[in-house]
Amino acid sequence: MPLLILRRLGNTIPTIVAVVLVIFTLFSVIPGSFTSSGDDGRMLDAQVMERMRKELGLDDPLHQRFGTYVVNLAQGDLGNSFRTREPVTKIIAQRLWPSLKLTLAAMGFAILVGVPLGFIAALKPGSLVDMASMVVAISGLSLPKFWLGLMLMYLFALTLGWLPSFGYGDGGIRHLILPAVALGVSPMALLARTTRAGVLDVLNADFVRTARSKGMSEYRVVRWHVVRNALVLVLTTIGLQFGSLMGQAVVVEKLFSWPGLGSLLVDSVFQRDIPVVQGSILVIVLFFLLINTLVDIAYVIIDPRIRYG
Amino acid sequence: MRKLLLAATALAFVLGGTAEAQQTPRKGGTIRLTAPYGASLGSFDIHTTPRAQDGIVAKILHRTLYNWDTQNNKPVLELAKSVSASADGLVHTFKLRDDAYFHNGRRMTADDLIWSYTRIMDGSKGFPGARYIRIIKGAVDVEKGAAKEISGLRKVDDFTLEMTLTSRVEPGFYFFGDTTSILPKEEVAKSTFGSAPVGLGPFKFVEHVPGSRLVAERWEKFYKPGKPYADRVQLMVMGEAAARDVAFRNKEIDTSILGPAQYVAYRADPELSKGILEVAEVFTRNMTMNPAFKPFSDKRVRQAFNHAIDTDLIIKRLVRDKAYRATSWLPIASPAYDKNMKPYAFDPEKAKKLLAEAGYKDGFELEWTTSQNESWGLPIVEAAIPYLARVGIKVKPKLVETAVLTEVAMKGDFQSYITSNQTGPDSLSTLRCFDSRTPRTACNYSGFKNPAYDKLLDDAAAAPDEAKRNALLSQANALLYEEAPVWFFNYNKAVMAYQPWVHGLQANATELAHQYPEDIWIDERSPVAK
Numbered sequence: 001m002p003l004l005i006l007r008r009l010g011n012t013i014p015t016i017v018a019v020v021l022v023i024f025t026l027f028s029v030i031p032g033s034f035t036s037s038g039d040d041g042r043m044l045d046a047q048v049m050e051r052m053r054k055e056l057g058l059d060d061p062l063h064q065r066f067g068t069y070v071v072n073l074a075q076g077d078l079g080n081s082f083r084t085r086e087p088v089t090k091i092i093a094q095r096l097w098p099s100l101k102l103t104l105a106a107m108g109f110a111i112l113v114g115v116p117l118g119f120i121a122a123l124k125p126g127s128l129v130d131m132a133s134m135v136v137a138i139s140g141l142s143l144p145k146f147w148l149g150l151m152l153m154y155l156f157a158l159t160l161g162w163l164p165s166f167g168y169g170d171g172g173i174r175h176l177i178l179p180a181v182a183l184g185v186s187p188m189a190l191l192a193r194t195t196r197a198g199v200l201d202v203l204n205a206d207f208v209r210t211a212r213s214k215g216m217s218e219y220r221v222v223r224w225h226v227v228r229n230a231l232v233l234v235l236t237t238i239g240l241q242f243g244s245l246m247g248q249a250v251v252v253e254k255l256f257s258w259p260g261l262g263s264l265l266v267d268s269v270f271q272r273d274i275p276v277v278q279g280s281i282l283v284i285v286l287f288f289l290l291i292n293t294l295v296d297i298a299y300v301i302i303d304p305r306i307r308y309g
Numbered sequence: 310m311r312k313l314l315l316a317a318t319a320l321a322f323v324l325g326g327t328a329e330a331q332q333t334p335r336k337g338g339t340i341r342l343t344a345p346y347g348a349s350l351g352s353f354d355i356h357t358t359p360r361a362q363d364g365i366v367a368k369i370l371h372r373t374l375y376n377w378d379t380q381n382n383k384p385v386l387e388l389a390k391s392v393s394a395s396a397d398g399l400v401h402t403f404k405l406r407d408d409a410y411f412h413n414g415r416r417m418t419a420d421d422l423i424w425s426y427t428r429i430m431d432g433s434k435g436f437p438g439a440r441y442i443r444i445i446k447g448a449v450d451v452e453k454g455a456a457k458e459i460s461g462l463r464k465v466d467d468f469t470l471e472m473t474l475t476s477r478v479e480p481g482f483y484f485f486g487d488t489t490s491i492l493p494k495e496e497v498a499k500s501t502f503g504s505a506p507v508g509l510g511p512f513k514f515v516e517h518v519p520g521s522r523l524v525a526e527r528w529e530k531f532y533k534p535g536k537p538y539a540d541r542v543q544l545m546v547m548g549e550a551a552a553r554d555v556a557f558r559n560k561e562i563d564t565s566i567l568g569p570a571q572y573v574a575y576r577a578d579p580e581l582s583k584g585i586l587e588v589a590e591v592f593t594r595n596m597t598m599n600p601a602f603k604p605f606s607d608k609r610v611r612q613a614f615n616h617a618i619d620t621d622l623i624i625k626r627l628v629r630d631k632a633y634r635a636t637s638w639l640p641i642a643s644p645a646y647d648k649n650m651k652p653y654a655f656d657p658e659k660a661k662k663l664l665a666e667a668g669y670k671d672g673f674e675l676e677w678t679t680s681q682n683e684s685w686g687l688p689i690v691e692a693a694i695p696y697l698a699r700v701g702i703k704v705k706p707k708l709v710e711t712a713v714l715t716e717v718a719m720k721g722d723f724q725s726y727i728t729s730n731q732t733g734p735d736s737l738s739t740l741r742c743f744d745s746r747t748p749r750t751a752c753n754y755s756g757f758k759n760p761a762y763d764k765l766l767d768d769a770a771a772a773p774d775e776a777k778r779n780a781l782l783s784q785a786n787a788l789l790y791e792e793a794p795v796w797f798f799n800y801n802k803a804v805m806a807y808q809p810w811v812h813g814l815q816a817n818a819t820e821l822a823h824q825y826p827e828d829i830w831i832d833e834r835s836p837v838a839k
Contacts, residue, residue, distance in 0.1 A: 031710075032712030046719065047440075048440060051432065051435040051439075052435025054435075083351045086503050150552070157555060158558055161559075165555045167522060168521040257546055258520070259519050264519070
């Protein structure tokens with residue numbers, strides 16, 4: 001197992017290098033810069049812009065900037081934000097916990113609702129439960145997060161008055177529920193669909209038929225054969241969804257004024273605050289890789305037949 | 310002119326329902342303001358950031374030598390009790406307040422102003438306020454590294470500051486901007502200053518949740534007796550108009566800046582319409598025409614463009630009346646605005662005639678650079694396209710990000726582009742953007758050249774009194790209208806919705822979201838009145 005973990009972690013290095021290279025190059029060649037990204041009508045004076053570019057190192061040759069960036073990155077230094085002049089690591093650290101909290105809550109909601117929904121639907125295919133759960137799943141997949149978030153606000157904050165409509169509050173659960181549900185509905189729907197398909201597939205497998213023909217009770221068949229085998233597909237979906245959820249959260253974070261990494265990333269892109277953009281993307285990618293590495297390890301635990309070359 | 314401005318501002322107050330002079334302000338409670346401009350709050354070192362979003366914070370935590378008097382539309386002394394000027398109008402002697410304390414408890418002195426202005430001129434940094442401080446004699450030498458001190462600043466004693474300017478201007482226009490705030494040297498030196506700021510403002514910093522909110526509490530040693538009224542200010546970062554709408558209706562916030570869609574809905578609602586504050590801000594939305602593009606080198610073509618579009622209809626239908634028709638460059642709140650000027654009439658036949666006279670009987674093709682902005686971007690361009698097609702001008706929109714638009718303008722890399730320009734409050738510096746001696750990179754984006762116009766500005770700068778100066782600036786503004794270097798679209802009408810328990814809001818023409826929170830108070834109906 002330690003060898004497996006080391007190997008999986010080793011495999012992530014080329015991905016990280018590629019991401020660093022692509023992000024750096026992309027944001028160095030696209031038009032627009034931090035100095036020209038002012039507000040409505042408030043253009044900076046040309047001399048200030050020139051000095052700002054010099055101060056921020058934007059006039060240095062591309063290869064020099066990349067070299068400096070890579071050397072600093074190797075030392076864990078993501079640079080300073082153009083906008084706030086603070087270390088990027090500090091800025092990201094402030095956003096990381098709220099982002100993780102939102103992602104975990106959304107994924108928790110998705111798993112707790114989506115997986116049982118898919119299971120129930122698969123165990124009774126064609127039934128009313130199956131059709132109803134799939135309607136929920138399809139709706140969840142097709143609803144835009146922004147619209148869904150707004151509707152949740154209208155219903156639970158404005159109409160029923162049960163929950164606050166926005167903000168981080170004291171970091172408690174009351175402020176977390178609506179954004180987590182708005183973010184979690186889409187992976188919930190996908191999980192329900194995937195679970196249903198996975199369970200149906202296993203239910204029709206030869207070994208399940210054999211188990212049933214041996215006189216094993218339906219409960220035991222499902223408990224010992226179906227769940228374990230269907231879990232690999234479900235776990236894959238959870239890993240992919242979980243990993244990408246942090247990056248997807250931007251719409252929800254903006255809508256609910258949630259202090260996460262997604263909104264930081266988008267703000268930074270529009271303001272061309274390149275060090276923050278690079279740092280945020282790197283953290284999101286690392287999170288994605290970490291989750292998927294954990295999923296790979298979980299495969300082996302669930303099904304020892306799985307081996308990685 | 311001043312009377313007209315006073316009347317216009319008073320009208321805005323009456324319409325907004327904020328004329329409550331007879332009520333006694335109530336102390337206590339929390340004011341819940343919103344930061345509506347999308348992005349998170351930036352640095353709290355206000356010298357480093359020119360953004361409107363950060364300006365809201367500046368009004369809470371910091372103070373400048375002058376404030377903007379929102380009722381009379383002019384700068385007024387804030388950190389000084391009086392000022393006297395020499396006969397030539399260049400040397401100004403400020404008697405500073407001796408009761409202004411930073412949030413760390415230290416009293417402000419003349420040294421703090423000198424240090425703050427000198428810091429802003431640090432040539433190795435890109436401090437946006439440098440454009441204002443340059444008006445002080447010797448500031449440019451510091452910027453270039455030729456001097457360490459600004460020669461035009463002299464401390465007479467702890468509370469007397471002598472300031473020598475390079476030209477005869479009203480200093481208030483230069484020293485009321487947030488980027489010229491007075492900061493305490495010893496706090497700025499700390500690495501924590503950017504995230505835990507110390508200022509002279511009416512509220513002191515308590516907490517910042519990045520991307521979500523800022524909390525500040527009453528500064529007990531604030532120099533205005535009895536102010537601020539509220540115990541706390543919460544500033545919520547809420548870029549999404551729809552989310553602000555829900556939060557406002559749910560009484561979770563006290564104020565909300567409205568977009569065109571909400572403006573219509575709030576005006577139609579019998580309750581919400583009672584709490585609307587409107588003001589013509591000092592922003593002119595326009596399409597700049599590049600004379601290097603041959604058709605636009607002819608004045609008749611530029612005038613034809615202004616006649617060809619039904620601007621009023623676009624404002625009414627698309628901008629939902631959340632704008633005032635622009636009659637020239639200077640906005641309504643400008644001291645040199647001429648209310649008798651009439652906008653270009655919608656007259657396609659006249660536009661065709663002018664185009665034919667200029668040799669473009671069959672029209673021409675035009676590339677129109679634009680951002681996505683809903684009020685001065687692609688939707689407006691798309692609405693104008695059919696009108697222009699009717700007179701033979703075939704428009705191809707070119708979509709770019711707002712961040713790119715500035716670069717496009719500065720490089721002159723456009724045939725035409727639409728944007729919103731800050732056009733005040735200082736009329737002279739605003740009109741200098743069309744001075745032929747002003748480089749394109751500074752702000753003469755249209756490359757406008759007209760010797761008669763330049764002379765009018767020079768005469769205005771040398772004018773001995775304000776009335777004469779404003780008369781000359783009005784003439785320059787009228788000349789600009791005639792020359793039509795841009796399509797004069799509209800002046801922004803900023804709209805703020807406020808809850809019935811909120812009092813003391815200001816119709817700030819420089820930026821409505823920039824409220825002086827020490828003047829705001831809430832009555833007992835607020836959910837957070839205690």
